[in-house]
Amino acid sequence: MTEQEYDYESLGENTAMIHNALAGALAGIAEHCAMYPVDSIKTRMQVIQTSTTTMQPTLTLNGNANSFKNLWRGVNSVVLGAGPAHALHFATYEFCKDFYVAHGQGHHVLASAAAGATATLAHDTLMNPFDVIKQRMQLRDSTYRSVRECARTVFAKEGWVAFYISLPTTLAMSVPFQSVQFATYEYFRKVLNPSGGYDPSTHVVAGGLAGAIASSVTTPLDVIKTLLQTRGQSQDARIRQATGFMEAATIIKERYGLRGFFRGFKPRVLTHMPSAAISWSVYEYFKWLMRSSYGQDQPAALLL
Template sequence: MARKPGGFLQEASHQVAAGGSAGLVEICLMHPLDVVKTRFQIQRGKTDPTGYKSLGDCFRTIFQREGLLGFYKGILPPILAETPKRAVKFFTFEQYKKLLGYASLPPGLAFAIAGLGSGLTEAVVVNPFEVVKVTLQANRNAFTEQPSSFVQARQIIKTDGLGFQGLNKGLTATLGRHGVFNMVYFGFYFNVKNILPINKDPNLEFLRKFGIGLVSGTIASIINIPFDVAKSRIQGPQPVPGEIKYRTCFKTMATVYKEEGFLALYKGLIPKIMRLGPGGAVMLLVYEYVYAWLQDTVGHK
């Protein structure tokens, strides 16, 4: 898109506002699937007495034992995080893409590298919120009986501090999860969107973008989920209270693979795809339409 009057600060503010809007809309629509994904990922094999038999069993059990609000456990940290997180995601992607334009890289590679950079930056911002969110989502008490997000955060800080055993534990896994996801997500979306011809019909053009975004989110989810599983194990409750079994990203992956098999690294894949397939499309579309609207309206004032 061509830069409108107002310079860098106005353009940056539009990117931040559009990215924040994309994150807020996506989390409000898709959070229940994130709760289900986390529950599957923290299960420790078939012998786990608290395990779920299937995706349907997980939905049914959460609803029966924890009520409808059980699907919205841990939603406040994502709401507080998603606006700045997605703002950082899209703003830094645009900036990395601009910087890479001076490196004479092929456009396809530039999109992927810019996505990787935005994902790594996003991970640093969001990781403390992820620690609180996963801790709350793993809590199987009724929604009204669990601590608030702020109480949970204070408890984590009081018990384990702000470091890699406390509010920033699992940072390496989060870096891997977001870096890989955004590299594939942005790389695939913008490359394919530039290849497939634009449709003059607004409805068909919307479907074209949504379809590309859906595939982008799905492929990225499949590729990055081992990092997601490792993150959930590290940030979630440990098998034996007081003992840390899952400590580092790649060691956790190796432990899960050794004890539970290869497919255990893909636990929660179906709810993840159900969330980040359409959710990924929603984010890209909200970002593009809000950004274009801001450029066309505010930019001309």
């Protein structure tokens, strides 16, 4: 397919921002829901008070028939938050790609990274409270039966600060994570598909590689974030009183040494690699699908 037949990358300029937002919302929901059980395992492995050190004990939980079902606790919080947060994320990203001139021929790694970082600031500010609720419900000993109950209880006991105490750490993790992910995705996408046309296999491979690389280098920050977001459920008084990044990092270092910052490394990578592949594939597909609604004929095979 030639560029004249299908100017795919012109979508960011020729479609309304609402289309990028809708594609992003659908991509975010698909990404988080598909790998949610593995994300629950990662959270439980990272929480300091748990004795879980491998994936198998976490999967068996209490040995009952509902063990796998319990790994889905809190998924409603992700659905509620991921839709609008990812809509804002991808809409901001597309706008910033144009603003930072990340489109066009050649590799624009820094511009793509800057666009990803800017989009992350908007996304995480909106998503952080939902992420706190999600992680509280993911805990092995969680007794919350609904997102509403969890949010109300956390607010009553800890106030608004509980929903945002981890935001600085979240941004410290997410900005480099998304910068690396967006930059590596755009790089691999252009290497694998120089023409820039819609190609599902390219989006899957580039997205998977981007997710694996980004999650690998930011795992230590994710461990710190998890401690801060779940501190209210801890039986350890020192953890409950942790007030920020440095104190949380000190606790982890004292208890587990440098290895402590890589708790949950494998399930984190196993979560983000397919999640990123799913997210980018869904996002790029709906970008292409919405553009086709503008009346430009596309080969029917691409709809399969």
